[in-house]
Amino acid sequence: MSPHRFLALLKARNQEFLRDRTALGWNIIMPVLIVVGFAFAFGSGEQDLYKVGVQGDTADNSRLETFLTTRHIQFIPIESQTDAITKVDRHQLDMLIDVPGNRYWINSSSAKGYILERLLDGSELQKESVSGKEIRYVDWVIPGVLGMNIMFSSLFGVGYVIVRYRKNGVLKRLSATPLTAFEFLLAQIVSRLLMIVAFTTLVYIGTDLLIGFRMYGSYWLLLTVLILGGLSMISVGLLIAARMTSEEAANGLLNLISWPMMLLSGVWFSLEGSHPLVQQLALALPLTHMIDAARAIMIDGAGPAEIWPQLTALTGFSVIFIWIGAKTFRWE
């Protein structure tokens, strides 16, 4: 390992990226536009569907039968009452019904809660109120948008670029010098990671100045999630780039990976209430863990103790994928 060779290549890669105006614009302007767009489009923070958490067995419950068959309401089975109350507090659930306890919760500041309460009228449940500040959709979506941006940047910025280098002969030219594959790959990883941290910070500050959003946790912890998440996504790009020689095939594969990852990792909507299989599948995607951890820090003010499973998963993905990617890497 020669620091000389590594640093020279790192510098060249950074220059190449920073001087490519289109790529740079794509990486910075797009996420800002998306977030600002959502802030306006979903300004009220409400979604069309009513969400009601239901705790306990509802079978043969004649009092609730009418209510539980109302259309356009999504009924979500609840395990933990404490978590569910927090969700009502944040307007993530519009109502919570505790069937055995004969109680229900609504947020006194929620219009949807009020309407649901009217629908429930006559079922003789006991009312409980919470009054937490609502989480706007934009507060919830911003970690998702930033995570998605990092994912695209890592997959295409590392995966696609290395395949292009291989196809057009840059790799061949480099392989004829004393440069080692390790130095080359490390320069690619570090360059992209630096860029990700830099432009995510920029986008974060920019959107916060424009619309302002919730951040209850530690910035240092958020930075840790950003670095580990970025690394795990870069490692996926590296895995794809290890052997492929066709830009078209690489492009197809990258899309095949990035689109499901975008849809299944909870970027745009919560996977709560979705099929258990989908939820299991989501856990196999690094983006899910990154977004979950970032949301927990920003919205709940979570500390390391709460997000250690995500941090472990991201570290695991990074180590395994980088190891396989480096082992299978070929210049040609």
Add this chain to the structure above:
Amino acid sequence: MIIEVKDLTKHYAGLKAVDGISFTIPRGICLGLLGPNGAGKTTTVEMLEGILRPSSGTILYKGAPLGAEFRNEAGIMFQHTALQEHITVREVLKLFQQFYPHTRPLDELIGICALGEFLERDTRKLSGGQRQRLLLAIALINNPEIVFLDEPTTGLDPQSRRNLWEQVRRIKGENKTLVLTTHYMEEAYELCDEILIMDHGKIIARGVPRELLAEHYKNSILTLPADALPAGFKPDPGSSLQPQGDRMEILSKEVNTSIEHLLKHQISLTHLLVRSPTLEDLFLELTGHSLRS
């Protein structure tokens, strides 16, 4: 000997690209590797460069297998090379300079390869000739002992080609060993001390260009327009006739006799051309096809 090659083969699925060749390269010469497309010359050169792994056989550089020493001391100019985008000529040179423990001063290199006028230009905005000069400069950046040039002038205009030859001659003047592959016989004749002709993965001839020609041709070539000769014309005994497009070539055993023979048959010599055989002729004779086809 700077390079020794023994029983080198390279198989691709169902194809023997290089079929058990052996040769040596003495220090300080310029060796030309010639052959039609698909003859195995690029495969051979890429194995010598350490880019391709041979299927079998050995390649020794200064008596040892290709390793770190070779990579530090070899300079390579590939036929197709893209460079990282959005960086200038000067930045590319500086980048490659960092890869090697010992390098040539940049100013010297800029002088040799005449890069002065476009040092600050983006590498994507170079002309064909400028690009080749930059690639040559990269190949020389570590002040190599052995330089590989893979079809360095393919696609260049005649002026740029001659400029590049001039630069290659300067490198030769520094007593470096050169290995050159080319499609142009004239280029091989101008630059190479020795040539090695390959076809179907094997070496079919090797030697000093002038000696190779003398060995294969004791004669000259007479060319006439095809319609200048009557149907059924036979050249003088010992000479032979072969059609070349709209011309006829007489491989003459003795020029005076052949001309007398033509005069005797009252053939017009208005468009007669007498020339010595070139490497192109030799190549055609050895491989059965023209180098560029």
